[in-house]
Amino acid sequence: MSTCTLHPPPIQPTPQSHVLVIGSGLAGLSAATNLTSQNIPVILLDRAPKPGGNSIKASSGINGSPTRFQPGPDGEFYNDTVKSAGVVFSGSTLKERELRESLIATVTRGSKDAVDWLVDEVGVDLSQVAQLGGHSFPRTHRGGKSGKPPGASIVGALLEGLDGSSLFELRTNCCVTRVLKEAEEIVGVEYVAGDEKHILRGPVVFASGGFAGDVRGMVSEYRPDLAGLPSTNEARGGSQSLLEGVGAKLVDMDQIQVHPTGFLDGKDESATVKFLAAEALRGEGGILLLGDGKRFVNEMETREHVTDVITGSATTVEGELRQWDVTLLLDEGAAAALDSHMQFYLWKGLMRKTTMGDLGQAVTDTVQGYADVVSGRKKDEFGRAAFGNWMLSEVQPESVAYVGKVTPVLHFTMGGVIFNSHSQVLDGQGEPIPGLWAAGEVTGGLHGQNRLAGSSLLECAVFGRIAGNEAAAFYQQHYLFGSNA
Incomplete structure (x- = not known):
């Protein structure tokens, strides 16, 4: 389902072939960076007026294991991801x-x-490491405490590197309306x-993101029970139907993540x-409180679990939207x-x-009880075992x-086009569609019923780079030396 308005002027072909990257978040920028590093010309299209997608807003970090910054051994990343994927897996x-x-x-082995x-x-500075929900x-x-949030740091650095390349062109306010297949x-x-319609020729990498903001469209189509929830995403539809139109198979489209904490x-x-x-x-120690000032959940559980407990325990906020009354402290x-x-x-007035x-007194008693848990004086009734940098x-x-x-x-869509470990988009028979790759939230099959915090930026970097390398090899064979040149 496209949210773009179609216009009648005739198509204006462009003669030169490039690798075409659709979407300017981390997945698209990672693909473009790997392509230009191999002297492959890239045109990146984004429907938004500014680049960065949702990646530029990512604030918790990027997963990696093992890395030079981790405080100890970690052999459970794969298992944590499988556990998070739940019954869908x-x-x-x-x-x-x-x-x-x-x-x-x-994605887990490629994280380092x-x-x-x-x-x-x-x-990019990624020297600080934290344990977040669902992680063992x-x-x-992420970077040091005084630096930019990780999404902004990563996207900014990649854009700066690409801006210096004569092989790279970014076009914003461009809405893809059709994928060409011959x-x-x-x-x-x-x-x-x-008001103009254009055609660009070349192999295509789709990194156009999900549809969690399209509440009246795709969310209502696949998960009508989530109607009325606010979202962290702008109201834009996904590109999955465009790819389905050229033979791509979709999976897990009803798996939509509700993040437990939007301000x-x-x-x-x-x-x-x-x-x-x-x-x-x-992850750094914050707790969640009900209206009576009491804790009610292990804040380090998966997003799905924390959300379920909130919606089953907290009082609702009056209004047209479905919202709940919870305090983060x-x-x-x-x-x-x-x-x-x-x-x-604090500047935005979202916290005070x-x-x-x-x-x-009720909140004071709750916080003292939590402080006793952190200091080891008692066990947590909710099973929390990691407390970040809580000091009180x-x-x-x-x-x-x-x-x-x-x-x-509403925060993230786990469903999308089926793809493989080479970032190739697969058809209904499980075969790769030549000339088409995908990375990031437009894809499905990786996260199952729940995505771990920090794995969105990670999948974008891992599969974006793979897509770039695969598209580069395809371009060199088919466009530099093949019949499509």
């Missing part, structure tokens, strides 16, 4: 499971190289820019698009570990600095706290 047929296993193996590439070649060990990387091979795209802005609680309260806020230690995040949230005395031990009326209201929000 375990209930698959043998053939489907083999494909899912190969995707999970590719992805982090090394971003640090050593792209120049700390493995989610003799079973993908040979280009048709797109609309302003309820007191200035506009009815806003349908919310700022994400990064999972790192809980951090102490000074947790807040200091996320300084750049906190400065933004206060004291325990102002929050009341003895709660006093003057003890500083940072609080904000949060609610579950």
